Amino acid sequence: MRLLIVEDEKRLALSLAKGLTAEGFAVDVVHDGTEGLHRASEGTYDLVVLDIMLPGLNGYRVCAALRAAGHDVPILMLTAKDGEYDEAEGLDTGADDYLTKPFSYVVLVARVKALLRRRGAAGASPVHVVGELRVDTAARRVLKGEGAGECEVVLTAKEFAVLEQLVTRLGQVVSKGEILEHVWDFAYEGDPNIVEVYVSALRRKLGAGLITTVRGAGYRLEAPR
Known part of the structure; x- marks a missing residue:
């Protein structure tokens, strides 16, 4: 499943991304509200972790804009503030949950998984159909x-992680760098051709014509015509 982290504290963002990647999620990171809104509006994410205090647009405005545009992606808000008013404002703009810094990483993961379970129970389908394939993320x-x-x-x-990167962006070109960043980790310094090895394995198992x-x-993953 794909997560977007919008957090301007780069050390914290990197730490969260590494941890959530280890949990099996595909993670993108941006550091300002304007880019966060742009990326979240693409509609390819299962959940957004959104800081409130951001350059560009703050988290309240990003959240409100997403909801006004009809995006129902779960949003977990983060903030260094601590007060009932801040929590109420965050939830009023459409956030699904709220976590105050400093927070336990274990708690954050639990909140993320709970929001994703809730979304699944509400009927959002994690199943992607590509020809004769059904990929349940x-x-x-x-x-x-x-x-x-x-x-x-x-x-x-x-x-599966490589396939997930391709199937959640069905019909789009996904670069080798993007796959390395999300499937391995941010500090990977090995041979980038490792991606080709896994793509070849997927072609053998799924059929040669699906991945171009x-x-x-x-x-690019494409449904057969």
């Missing part, structure tokens, strides 16, 4: 075929 399962012929495709954790290499740009 919540259960982390891939099913292939139809009816009685349906079977599960067994993927490693890394293979866009030379010089990255990879």
Whole structure:
């Protein structure tokens, strides 16, 4: 599942991103409200962790703008402030939950997972259909075929994480750098061609025609025509 962190404290943002990536999430990070609003408006995220005190647009305005535009992505607000008024204002603008700094990382992860469970219970589907494939990003399962012929495709954790990057941006080009950043970690210094190894493994397991290499740009997952 894809998370967006909008936090101008870069050390904190990096720490949260590393931890949440280790939990199995795909994480993007931006450091100002204007860019945060732009990225969240793309509609590709399952949850947004949003600081209130941001350069550009503050968190209240980002949240209000998303809700006014009809985006129902869960929003967990973070702030260094501490007071009932701040919490009420955050929730009034459409935030789903609120966490005051300093906070426990364990508590943040619990709040994130609770919001995602709540969203799932409300009917948001984590299942992406690509031809004969059904990719369930919540259960982390891939099913292939139809009816009685349906079977599960067994993927490693890394293979599934690479596939998740592609399926949540179906039809779009995802660069090798983006895959490295989200599937491995922010400090990865190994051979970037490791991505090609995992894409090749996915092609063997899912079918050769689903993932297209866009030379010089990255990879694109497309439903067969």
